[in-house]
Amino acid sequence: MRAFSRRHFLIATALSAVLSSLRSGAAAAALTEDGARRLIDKVVADINAIINSGEDREAMFRDFEKLFKRYADLNVIARKVMGPAWRRATPAQRQAFKEAFARYMARKYGKRFREFIGAEIKVTGVRRIKSFYEVRSVAKLRGQAPFEVRWLVSDKSGKTKFFNMFVEGVNMLTAEAQEVQAMLRKRKGNIDRLIRDLPKAA
């Protein structure tokens, strides 16, 4: 009886060691999932703070620009949005384009977010997709059916950042790529003119 219970104890110890190693493995994976969620929690908290701050338009746009630069992977977004022209752009042009695009996005989406005053955005779930994560959030506006905003988050840039967002299924990267490349075409492929006009386009 005694021997049996000792064997039991040994088995239990071995099992719990295996289990805890499994759990720490899961915890390491869960950390990335948590990391993705934490990033969007911060983004959403910042957006909520800006839209409910009561500051004027221009101050809001500046705050959105900072937010976009801090949490979005501008390198990958700018490359996707500019499209084939990215390859012939000089490093200086690429840098200037990133700045111009951040300002354009802050104004364009900032105007829309201004309509969300009193709204509440909440993260509702995370799931892994290939090498990145999809974080889902729901925006609730007073008196309207809630709508969904999804974010794609990756740490491949070295930092955890989002590289795409979807408002009710509308792909931000695809939509802005179309818009920016139409602007570039109208300027006969002149990247400097695109950079100059982009912040004024929103």
Next chain:
Amino acid sequence: MKPFAAALVLAGLVLAACTPPDPGSGINDPHEAENRKVHAFNRKLDATLFGPVAERAGKAPGALVTTVDNFATNIDTPRVVVNDLLQLNLADAATNTLRFVMNSTLGLGGLFDPASEMGLYLRETDFGATLYHWGMPEGAYRELPFFGPSTDRDAAGLVVDFFLNPLSWTLPKKYRWLPPAALVERWAAARLRYGDAVTDLLQNSEDSYAQLRLLYLQNRRFKLRGDLGAEDYEDPYEE
């Protein structure tokens, strides 16, 4: 009428067993030249009519506007329920029916919307979505005058939706204009609700036709499929 309705429902049940097609990812726009002409007309309509009205309505969505919209939405709800049933979506059919009953009674004939205040929002659908569930392909992209972006399937759905509301057959004759009028009102109301965003897109976009087409198709496919498409999950780090 009754055998026709029964046949329609039966056809729906049979077809609903088929898997809906993939909503697709590309853009199929063989009528682009004509569509762009309609788009120019819609833009003018926006600049002269909808834009200014939306701006005013948006600044003060008055009690009257809200009441008219509540009433129209309630009148229109049986049409949504019919589509829920044709899609075999019993959960939404139940929710929307409950809304209709609540708002027709507690909401004084639909003038008020106590259901939404309790978090019971309308689960929107239409006959275009029903056609999707029955397996009809999307067809070509179309921009319709006044109604804006659509597809062959959605345009056909829109026509059918005008005849689908059971209230059109059951209301006293002199009120039978109400269901189709409610449908028109709801399109206009949605247009006004997103007035700023739509005007922004139409007047400020570099190619507002292409941008509207893209936004419409992405949003519509997302709603039909209930999810993003495979193309949305491309990994930009793997290039």
